[in-house]
Amino acid sequence: MSIPTEFDNYTLVLLRRPTDAPTLSEEEANALQARHVAHVLSTVESGAALAAGPFTDQSDPSLRGLSLFLTGPEEARAISEEDPAVRRGQLAIEVMTWLTPAGQLNVDRGD
DSSP states (O other): OOOOOOEEEEEEEEEEOOTTOOOOOHHHHHHHHHHHHHHHHHHHHTTSEEEEEEOOSOSOTTEEEEEEESSOHHHHHHHHHTOHHHHTTSOEEEEEEEEEETTSSOOOOOO
């Protein structure tokens, strides 16, 4: 096995439920969730993100979901900060760069 020397980079955005998230009524929570899902789906539809979705079976219940962005971290952060659930304080984001050996993921980046 050879050690890779070239890497592709992606931006991961983790969504977490903050410990100080505001309490919402069921109606407010449902409406906010609908706007959150619409925002997340729009990131994929626009091509900024490759995939996004919630977690299940995670050991840390504060971890809520992940988006795999094709943009750089600054743009991914700016897009994620526009999420209505992030703006309302129901979710917080963690942004990081993920490196994979070049060509490991078969992704058309439109380059």
